[in-house]
Amino acid sequence: MAHGPAKGIGRWLYATNHKDIGTMYLWFSFAMFILGGAFAMIIRAELFAPGMQLIKPEFFNQMTTMHGLIMVFGAIMPAFVGLANWLIPMQIGAPDMALPRMNNLSFWILPFGFSLLAATLFMEGGAPNFGWTFYAPLSTTYAPPTVNFFIFGVHIIGASSIMGSINIIATVLNLRAPGMTLMKMPLFVWTWLITAFLLVAVMPVLAGAVTMMLMDINFGTSFFDAAGGGDPVLFQHVFWFFGHPEVYIIILPAFGVISAIIPTFSRKPLFGYSSMVYATSAIAFLSFIVWAHHMYTVGMPLAGELYFMYATMLIAVPTGVKVFNWIATMFGGAISYETPMLFSIAFVILFTIGGFTGLMLAMAPADIQYHDSYFVVAHFHYVMVAGAVFSMSAAVYYWLPKWTGKMYSEAMGKTHFWLAFIGFNVTFFPQHFLGLAGMPRRYADYALQFTEWNMVSTVGAFIYGAAQILFLYNVIRTIVAGTPAPEEKTWEGAEGLEWTLPSPPPFHSFSTPPEVK
Amino acid sequence: MSSDSNYYVPEQSPYPVVTALAMGLLALGGGLAVQGKGMLILTLGLVLLAVVFYLWFGTVIKENMAGMTSPQLKRSYVWGMSWFIFSEVMFFAAFFGALFYIRVYAMPWLGGEGDKSDMISLIWPGFQPEWPLMVNPDQVVGGEKFVGPEKNMSFPGWGGVLGWLPLWNTIVLLTSSVTVHWAHHAIKHNDRSKFNLWLGVTVALGAIFLVLQYLEYHHAYADMGLTLESGIYGTTFFMLTGFHGFHVTMGTLMLFIQWIRGLKGHFSADDQFGFEACSWYWHFVDVVWLGLFIFVYVLG
Numbered sequence: 110m111a112h113g114p115a116k117g118i119g120r121w122l123y124a125t126n127h128k129d130i131g132t133m134y135l136w137f138s139f140a141m142f143i144l145g146g147a148f149a150m151i152i153r154a155e156l157f158a159p160g161m162q163l164i165k166p167e168f169f170n171q172m173t174t175m176h177g178l179i180m181v182f183g184a185i186m187p188a189f190v191g192l193a194n195w196l197i198p199m200q201i202g203a204p205d206m207a208l209p210r211m212n213n214l215s216f217w218i219l220p221f222g223f224s225l226l227a228a229t230l231f232m233e234g235g236a237p238n239f240g241w242t243f244y245a246p247l248s249t250t251y252a253p254p255t256v257n258f259f260i261f262g263v264h265i266i267g268a269s270s271i272m273g274s275i276n277i278i279a280t281v282l283n284l285r286a287p288g289m290t291l292m293k294m295p296l297f298v299w300t301w302l303i304t305a306f307l308l309v310a311v312m313p314v315l316a317g318a319v320t321m322m323l324m325d326i327n328f329g330t331s332f333f334d335a336a337g338g339g340d341p342v343l344f345q346h347v348f349w350f351f352g353h354p355e356v357y358i359i360i361l362p363a364f365g366v367i368s369a370i371i372p373t374f375s376r377k378p379l380f381g382y383s384s385m386v387y388a389t390s391a392i393a394f395l396s397f398i399v400w401a402h403h404m405y406t407v408g409m410p411l412a413g414e415l416y417f418m419y420a421t422m423l424i425a426v427p428t429g430v431k432v433f434n435w436i437a438t439m440f441g442g443a444i445s446y447e448t449p450m451l452f453s454i455a456f457v458i459l460f461t462i463g464g465f466t467g468l469m470l471a472m473a474p475a476d477i478q479y480h481d482s483y484f485v486v487a488h489f490h491y492v493m494v495a496g497a498v499f500s501m502s503a504a505v506y507y508w509l510p511k512w513t514g515k516m517y518s519e520a521m522g523k524t525h526f527w528l529a530f531i532g533f534n535v536t537f538f539p540q541h542f543l544g545l546a547g548m549p550r551r552y553a554d555y556a557l558q559f560t561e562w563n564m565v566s567t568v569g570a571f572i573y574g575a576a577q578i579l580f581l582y583n584v585i586r587t588i589v590a591g592t593p594a595p596e597e598k599t600w601e602g603a604e605g606l607e608w609t610l611p612s613p614p615p616f617h618s619f620s621t622p623p624e625v626k
Numbered sequence: 627m628s629s630d631s632n633y634y635v636p637e638q639s640p641y642p643v644v645t646a647l648a649m650g651l652l653a654l655g656g657g658l659a660v661q662g663k664g665m666l667i668l669t670l671g672l673v674l675l676a677v678v679f680y681l682w683f684g685t686v687i688k689e690n691m692a693g694m695t696s697p698q699l700k701r702s703y704v705w706g707m708s709w710f711i712f713s714e715v716m717f718f719a720a721f722f723g724a725l726f727y728i729r730v731y732a733m734p735w736l737g738g739e740g741d742k743s744d745m746i747s748l749i750w751p752g753f754q755p756e757w758p759l760m761v762n763p764d765q766v767v768g769g770e771k772f773v774g775p776e777k778n779m780s781f782p783g784w785g786g787v788l789g790w791l792p793l794w795n796t797i798v799l800l801t802s803s804v805t806v807h808w809a810h811h812a813i814k815h816n817d818r819s820k821f822n823l824w825l826g827v828t829v830a831l832g833a834i835f836l837v838l839q840y841l842e843y844h845h846a847y848a849d850m851g852l853t854l855e856s857g858i859y860g861t862t863f864f865m866l867t868g869f870h871g872f873h874v875t876m877g878t879l880m881l882f883i884q885w886i887r888g889l890k891g892h893f894s895a896d897d898q899f900g901f902e903a904c905s906w907y908w909h910f911v912d913v914v915w916l917g918l919f920i921f922v923y924v925l926g
Contacts, residue, residue, distance in 0.1 A: 115638055123638035207702035210682075214642035221650025225657075257660050261653035268649065271713050279705040283698060313713045317720025324865065327660040329855035332724060332865075335750070336764035337772035338858030340732040347720055408742055 113616050122217075125209035126616060127194045128512075130216050134191025135505075137219055139581070141183030142498075144227070146574055148176035153536075153570040156563050159555055169553035170238035171230065177241025178259075181359070182266055183223050185497045189362040190215070190273050192504055193301045195512065197277065199607035200295045202286025202625065204617045207279035211272050218269035226262045229255035240551060242352065245333035245344035249325045256326065260319040267312040274305035274312075281305075286606070288625035292383060295605050297365030299386050303393045304361045307354045310397075315351040318344065342407050349400035357396045360460075360492060361389060363500035364431060367453050369605070370507050371435050374450035375442030376602040381434040388427035388434075395424050405476045414473040421471040425464065432461055447600075448522030452503035455530050456496065463491030466541070481551075484544025490537045502529065502580065509584065510599040514613040515591030521583040528576035535569025636689070641682040648675040687892065687900070700899060707903040711910050714873070718914050721869065725862045725921065729757050732858075736763055758926055762857035775860055776851035779842075780926040791842045792923040795835055796915065799874075802831035803912040806881070806905045816895040818888070825885045825901070828908070832878035839871050866922055870914055877911045880904040 114120050114129065124130050151172050155163050164172070194212065198205055206212045229236040234253035237243070248256060281302045285294070294302075321344070324330040331337025333344045364385075372379045379385065402421040405414055435457050444450070466488040470476050479485060502525070510516050539562035544550075548559045555563065594612050606623060607614070648671050655668030689695060734740070737755030738747045750763040758778035764771050782790055809824035843864075846852040854864050884901040887893065893901055 119638065122643045123640050125636055125638055208706055209636055210639050210642050214645050217643045217646035218649055221646055222653065225650065225653055254661055258657035261656040265649045265653045275706050275709045278709055279702040282705055283701050309709050309713045310716050313717035314720040317717055321724065323660065330861040330865065331772055331858050332861055335736065336769060337762050338736065338759045339861065340728065343724055343727055343732065346727060347724060410740060
């Protein structure tokens, strides 16, 4: 038990250690973040001015598709799995994850899956070009031949997610230290437990959706072909039954991160812990019964539109509970503004904006105007980037001293924050205006009257992109040449078992379970 | 809640990363194979996966027999298998959901019900919705892409019930669920010979089910004009029963391996999780069949 890491490349290839696997997940997801970011830069560069300047429209479609797929499945999801790997055993007082070898399998599937997906860019017919939501028949009848690699890639990436989630559930339910009852678990553990449940429930449905596509394309079935008695809208139902829980899969672990950081820098315990747990559960439950709010314009019966509209609006209640709890935690606290806290406060503000635009989109009659416009693009980037990615940045700054035993540069961290905050808002706030003025999403060109805001948006995107390079530099500099972090508590207000370990923590976090009172 | 003080963290292992490689080959090979570009990589991936699973499970069994497994790890296995089966339930839910959506919503709408009726009747004039769907919308307008089946698999009426294969399949599979339970009961009471007997019978019943299923498919293709290409009825019929058949194949294989392990004396009254997990899987496959029997055959 007391042995340290193995030497050489074998340490990573044959890993069973939760920290090593977590590290691989985090670096892999950052590589994907850069790749997906590069695609975004190509999109924004092309959209700087009307008319076609840099790329062909066909390639533009491949870029929007690959940007979405890589960011959702390659960057954000693995980043949070990496965080779960690092933190859950330390936060519940365990030595490691429950099923360490399967843990390693879950990770190593990803490089193979995403290599295959990225390789389609260089194949005949080009990469998938039907958008990350891959609606039939665009993704079946009219798809490039590489769609088959996309389908099988999604299969193995999904298997990776399911195994990773089963591992997290088994760890949380089975490896908690004595005295760590469910309602004493840190919220990050809670949110991941619920996220893992969502993943196990919906990733198989995604596998079903792509399997139906595979059969329609290659074996003559007619799931999505009305000529054979099928229905293209069936695809959207199956996809969004996966897709809506998927967006909560992305945001719930972010809620957990923010619920750890805000109390630390407010020097107050989290306000309303149990209501946070119940709110998270309520959001997870609701996520299963609201999927068709993505489909108001396909021609659903009126009763369906009304049901999905009201059910969707209900989500605002538990989400509001969370936002109020974070604000109440800060209220009257002795707040200090280190980098993780800056990202967290920005998260609360910007995520709330994304939530409000979500409420606007939830209204069926209004959505018919907003649907498939840049307003939607702005909405989901406010929750995906300012939500998930900002919380990841916050998490890295918050726990990096614990992971490495070294302190990052606060000045560089704050510069990263302000560049990211300004860059993000300059990119995406104008897209609300563009969408409301009628600019459709997923087009390589646009009408002249949209030019100014698109130029602004592109400038913001490059600021945001540059900020991430600074982030990368700051992290590497910390690992290579950071000043030593305080032996135990880096942050005076930090609570939780991970802060009782030395920095960096021992290879096997807790070899004997700590007592939790 | 954990109460163990000696945790067990397994040694490093080459098997996971090789499994990932095999899955990568399967994905690449699958994509090539469906485009008619050869089966080489797909086969390579399958062989590699089989070999590495043999080695990986072999190691786990060896470690367990050497007494390295803690009760805590066994509980993790229980959680792991349970949630894996739940994920399989959701996979079938997607296909059952598709069937229900088609039957309850898409069929009537294609037939002109609802407020889009004007448009639908322009696209598919004269289409008559029914289930099982024997004449596809395509055929109504003179298309030849999806030719409906000549016959379907529905309940033939009480007169022909004894010659109705799905009924026999149901009897075979339900019986196998009972025999696997008897095997479980036997090993719990350390009665190894009965365990081997009943597990052997279960595997045989699984094999019989697969033979019957093969006969049914042959009959469908050869005599009934019912194929994957015969529209949404053939699509849902073959995809639901086909994925179930695939799971029966896997379950039979898993139980067969447990049977061999039983003959080797791997199991005892208090240590038989390998078998137990496979038996859970078998019960799950059985329940899915009941769903199929009701919604695809009887109410088909």
